[in-house]
Amino acid sequence: MADDSKMLHCDFCGKSNHDVRMLVGGLKANICNECVGLAWQLSKESEIRESVGRMVKRVMFPVLAIRDFFAGKPS
Ligand SMILES: [Zn+2]
Numbered sequence: 734m735a736d737d738s739k740m741l742h743c744d745f746c747g748k749s750n751h752d753v754r755m756l757v758g759g760l761k762a763n764i765c766n767e768c769v770g771l772a773w774q775l776s777k778e779s780e781i782r783e784s785v786g787r788m789v790k791r792v793m794f795p796v797l798a799i800r801d802f803f804a805g806k807p808s
Pocket residue numbers: 743744745746747748764765766767768
């Protein structure tokens with residue numbers, strides 16, 4: 734029977750340290766490089782969503798101001 738005493742598992746996807754390239758051990762949980770990559774990607778995507786939201790607001794504000802300027806001005 735194989736010795737599993739040194740076998741660690743990712744607490745997020747359940748893969749063992751033999752199945753992944755890297756397993757990072759925390760105090761109460763382990764995470765593999767694949768889950769770290771996924772978490773990083775998700776955080777990056779939410780960052781992108783936030784910055785796109787900010788950008789849209791920045792772009793839309795002058796657009797609305799210009800529209801109001803032309804709409805509000807009596808000819
Ligand atoms: Zn994992």
